[in-house]
Amino acid sequence: MLLAxxxxxxxxxxxxxxxxxxxxxxxxxxxxxxxxxAFRLCMTIxxxxxxxxxxxxxxxxxx
Amino acid sequence: xxxxxxxxxxxxxxxxxxGQHPALWLEANPWxxxxxxxxxPGAGHFYQGRWFKGAIYFFCxxxxxxxxxxxxxxxxxxHKADTRFPTFWYxxxxxxxxxxxxxxxxxxxxxxxxxxxxxxxxxxxPITIPFEGELxxxxxxxxxxxxxxxxxxxxxxxxxxxxxxxxxxFKGTVGDRDVDLPLGGSRLxxxxxxxxxxxxxxxxxxxxxxxxxxxxxxxxxxTTPRSFIDSFEAPPDQxxxxxxxxxxxxxxxxxxxxxxxxxxxxxxxxxxxxxxxAYGFGDEKPRERTATATNSPLATLPAATxxxxxxxxxxxxxxxRT
Numbered sequence: 001m002l003l004a005x006x007x008x009x010x011x012x013x014x015x016x017x018x019x020x021x022x023x024x025x026x027x028x029x030x031x032x033x034x035x036x037x038a039f040r041l042c043m044t045i046x047x048x049x050x051x052x053x054x055x056x057x058x059x060x061x062x063x
Numbered sequence: 064x065x066x067x068x069x070x071x072x073x074x075x076x077x078x079x080x081x082g083q084h085p086a087l088w089l090e091a092n093p094w095x096x097x098x099x100x101x102x103x104p105g106a107g108h109f110y111q112g113r114w115f116k117g118a119i120y121f122f123c124x125x126x127x128x129x130x131x132x133x134x135x136x137x138x139x140x141x142h143k144a145d146t147r148f149p150t151f152w153y154x155x156x157x158x159x160x161x162x163x164x165x166x167x168x169x170x171x172x173x174x175x176x177x178x179x180x181x182x183x184x185x186x187x188x189p190i191t192i193p194f195e196g197e198l199x200x201x202x203x204x205x206x207x208x209x210x211x212x213x214x215x216x217x218x219x220x221x222x223x224x225x226x227x228x229x230x231x232x233f234k235g236t237v238g239d240r241d242v243d244l245p246l247g248g249s250r251l252x253x254x255x256x257x258x259x260x261x262x263x264x265x266x267x268x269x270x271x272x273x274x275x276x277x278x279x280x281x282x283x284x285x286t287t288p289r290s291f292i293d294s295f296e297a298p299p300d301q302x303x304x305x306x307x308x309x310x311x312x313x314x315x316x317x318x319x320x321x322x323x324x325x326x327x328x329x330x331x332x333x334x335x336x337x338x339x340x341a342y343g344f345g346d347e348k349p350r351e352r353t354a355t356a357t358n359s360p361l362a363t364l365p366a367a368t369x370x371x372x373x374x375x376x377x378x379x380x381x382x383x384r385t
Contacts, residue, residue, distance in 0.1 A: 008313045011134070015324065018123040026331035026341060029084065031115045033345030 009053070016045040084346075087111045088339045100336035102161040104329050107336035120332040124325050128159045131321025138259040138307050139318045141298040142170035152319065158326035166296035173257045173298050180264075181253035183220040183227035190218045190253070194265055196285010198237045204276035210238035212283060216267065218246065218253075229268060233283060245270040250282065259299025260307070262286025 020042035024034045088096070091111045100107030105121030108114070132139050140163055142153045149157065149167070156163045172178065181190075194216045200208035214235010220227045231246040247270025254264035262285075269281035299307070308315050335341070 008317050011314075011317045011321075014130075015127070015321065018127050019324065019328065021119050022123050022328045022331055025116050025119045026335040028342055028345035029113075029116070029340045030345045034116070034119070037345075 012049060013046070016042050016049070020045065084344045086339060087113050088336065093337045097333055097337045100160075100333045101158075101329070104160060104325075104332050107333070111336065116335070120329075124159060124328050124332060125162065127321050127328070128156075128162055128325035131318045131325065133318075134321060135311065135315050135318030136307060137261065137294065137296075138299045138303060139315075139322050140166050140296050141259055142166045142296075143298045144170040144174035152323065155326045156322045159322070159329050163296070163322075163326070166298075169257065169295065169297040173255070175257075178255045178257045180255055181251075183229055183249065183251045185253075186218060186220040186251075189231065190216075192216050192218075192253075192265070192287040194233065194235065194283065194285055194287055195262075196265065196283060198269070199282045199284055200279060201282070202276065202279045204279045208275075208279070208281065210240075212237045212242075212285065214242075216246075216265065216283070216287070218251065218267065220251070231267075233267070233269070244281075247271060253287075254300070256289070257293045257297050258289070258303065259294065259297045260286075260303040261289055261294055263289050264300075264302065 017038075020038040021034070024038035024041060028034050028037060088111050096107040096110050098107075099110050100120075103121070104124035105117040105119070108117030108120060111117075140153070140156050142149055148154075153163075153166060156166070192215070195213045196211075198209045198212040212233070212235060214233055216233050217231040219230040221230055226249065229246050229248055229251050233242070233244045233246060235242065246267050248268035250266060250268035252264060252266040256263065265283065265285055265287050267283045269283065271277070311318070
């Protein structure tokens with residue numbers, strides 16, 4: 001049951017990658033800079049989302 | 064060739080550049096590039112010769128949009144022409160460009176009075192359609208009668224003194240049994256030809272069988288495939304939406320989010336195509352500044368304060384049109 005609830009959130013992974021790539025591409029012009037910045041942004045988004053997920057999961061534990 | 068002033072010996076304010084970087088977005092017509100970028104994400108960049116960024120926009124934005132449509136089984140992007148203005152959702156999806164434009168015209172086609180559900184009175188010549196769905200049995204003696212049904216429906220209607228009577232046959236399988244059932248009664252629904260979802264709703268009652276209980280009623284409920292032209296980005300009816308949402312649950316919401324984000328991301332692409340990258344090329348070095356002037360306010364500040372402020376962030380590379 002838990003797995004079924006979690007599965008849709010996996011779609012956030014490609015979404016975060018796409019958003020990072022497109023956003024970084026709109027900020028810079030050089031390919032290596034774009035890729036480096038996109039990787040950093042993607043990691044930031046995923047870590048922030050993970051923290052938010054963990055907090056919400058903890059708050060809803062036992063509900 | 065036009066180059067950014069970071070390459071012409073005049074570094075951008077607050078930054079210096081090492082390499083020779085042509086400002087390709089200044090060499091092409093910005094209007095054409097912008098329109099291309101709107102119609103097909105990345106196309107404006109291809110037109111300008113910015114292949115790497117064009118590929119990022121093309122695959123990321125279109126991939127997100129098409130992925131969302133696939134995830135939502137094609138019933139995610141639509142426009143209902145009965146509303147005066149496009150909904151917020153469709154307006155945002157429309158930012159993704161040409162791929163969302165057909166929804167507007169499909170909305171107009173679907174709103175045409177000719178596009179309505181067909182009932183018995185609407186059948187003027189026999190209709191033969193593939194069918195997939197379920198045979199439902201209601202009433203006494205229903206056990207073992209119903210089940211998943213698949214086959215071909217031939218539908219006719221005959222005008223009587225008072226109303227119409229359903230005729231035709233259903234040939235196919237119910238469960239693992241081969242069946243050839245006569246249609247009968249007065250129940251027929253054939254959904255509109257143009258609409259969202261791959262299937263057009265079908266309901267037809269089965270005629271009485273002398274061997275069955277007299278009160279047993281059988282009903283075929285299912286769908287017949289729509290053509291791609293009639294279903295692509297066409298507005299679904301409420302029943303189709305309810306069925307999709309019941310089946311997909313949060314995945315449908317995620318599918319909508321994918322298409323919305325694709326539209327918003329294309330704004331970045333269009334802007335970048337017309338105006339260039341927001342922060343410059345990306346290899347500008349921070350310019351060192353030292354507070355050597357005796358009348359500089361920085362010279363009077365504590366050392367820790369001046370040390371923290373002598374290095375400035377690189378400013379956007381300013382380009383000049385020639």
